[in-house]
Amino acid sequence: MDAAHDRNPRNRTGSRLVPYGTTIFSTITARANAAGAINLGQGFPDSDPPRELIEVVSDMHLAGRNQYSPMPGLPSLRGAVAEDREGRGHVHWNPDSEVTITSGATEALAAAFLGLLEIGDEVILFDPAYDAYPAGISMAGGTPVRLSMEDDDFAITRSTLEAGISSRTRMLVLNSPWNPVGRVLSASEIAIVADVCRRHDLICISDEVYERLIFDGSHRSIADLPDMRHRTVVISSLGKRYSCTGWKIGWACASEAITAAIRAAHQFLVFSVPEPHQHAAHHALSRLDQSWEHELHETYRKRRSLLFEGLRGSGLNPRHTEGSYFILAGIGDHQDSDDVSFCDRMLQDSRVAAIPASIFTERGQGCTRYVRFAFCKAERDLNEAVARISRMSTNV
Ligand SMILES: Cc1ncc(COP(=O)(O)O)c(C=O)c1O
Structure with a gap:
């Protein structure tokens, strides 16, 4: 049966x-x-x-923080995310209208694709690419356009990127440090991508989940380049940085208009994420000893x-x-x-x-x-x- x-x-x-x-x-x-x-x-x-983060989670559960939290995330955590980024020299995001707390970076990616893409829009990916990108784009009715970087020893070149652009291209996804390659993209590669975004009016989804795990070189966010802040979605996550991948706390920083699109999807995907873990994330970003x-x-x-x-x-x-x-x-x-x-x-x-x-x-x-x-x-x-x-x- x-x-x-x-x-x-x-x-x-x-x-x-x-x-x-x-x-x-x-x-x-x-x-x-x-x-x-x-x-x-x-x-x-x-x-x-860190043990003190686990204690924050359990204390919050015991203190009754067990119901829905605000849809865009706790204001205190959104503020801490904005401060954390600015404190490291990146552009300022308004915590009220430009930062959204999501169920890990995975949901931030999905909400960006679902909130922004029209059926048939093309999205450029640099292969090898994290597997949630093509799946998320397809779920949103978009078309992943995958550009292989293998022949160029995993470097992004202008010619390969330009070859992937069509009249239907709406966005591209950048990931530095790059899973699975382990590269940190150079200033010139990021400048090429930014230039192509500007010239073809593209949105850049910048997946920066490994931003704190850099051993050689330094982290560059494409959102910091001229004329990029208003067309970039910066996505990051607590899990890699504080060894708590199972807590699934992530965030998306983007201009007010793009954030409205992301939240339009986020409210129907998960609505909100567990409050105790958001308090722990706030503690990690603003109080934990470095x-x-x-x-x-x-x-x-x-x-x-x-x-x-x-x-x-x-x-x-x-x-x-x-x-x-x-x-x-x-x-x-x-x-x-x-x-x-x-x-x-x-x-x-x-x-x-x-x-x-x-x-x-x-x-x-x-x-x-x-x-x-x-x-x-x-x-x-x-x-x-x-x-x-x-x-x-x-x-x-
Ligand atoms: C490049 C990349 N982006 C996003 C994610 C997902 O992050 P999260 O666990 O916060 O959803 C991962 C997880 O491995 C990843 O490697």
Whole structure:
């Protein structure tokens, strides 16, 4: 009976979502857990956020802050987000009309796509691109236009970008530090993107979730460039910065008109996000001793080197990571037909999970000799993973 219902075409997934299947992060984590593998796939830290933030959350629950919070987010948190950005030299956003608190960066992205796109609008993505971008654009009726950056050693060039622009292009998505590449975009790349946005009157969605995890160079936000503030949506999140990815607190900063569009979608997507976690976010941004963040940064710097050297020593070709907590590594001399087969073999035989990088590209056709490893994991696990990978045979 249930099987018959399951086969009923009435119950099928909408065609906009069919191409995206189940996100690779859920699939790999489930397979890693089932195999008892070391999970260097999904990018979540295996350590806790600062204890005082956890205490704020639990105190707020016990103090009765358990009902709906204001739709755009707590005013105190919106103020703290604006101050945090301005304090680091970025443009000023009005907390009342230009900052929205969302359910992680993921919902901020979805709200921006749903709130702004018309059916058939084209959105430029730089491949390899985080998987929520094309799916979110398609859900909103837009068309992702994916430009491969692999041949240019993952650099954004004017010619590649211009080649993707058409009369239907409405926006583009920029991500620096760049998941899964680990690059921090240079001033000249950002200037090229800004110039193209101005000349073609495009909106730029600037995903800056790894803005605080930069090891070489410094963070640049495209919103700070001339004539960009009013056409940029800056998206960021608490999760990466304070090791609390499960709390799903993010934000979107944009001009008043764009914020109105984002909130038009946000109010019907989730309406508001849990208040106790917003208080903790406010505490983190405005009161927490900076030494916690500094220590996390140093820990990640050490782990980045450990994983980089380990992967290199085990016959892979890791790229140098400037920002984020990922390393993109070439599979070197391994004879596997592609990144998916390599990851399958590594999971089954060596019990180490990582993400095949082709899933970040159009129809899985790019980056087929690259794998993404996360280094926001315990040192013991990174060492053991590397030891296991180095015992892998290059022959299939
Ligand atoms: C580039 C990028 N953007 C957005 C997100 C989603 O962030 P959040 O967990 O805050 O929804 C992630 C998470 O991995 C990411 O890597």
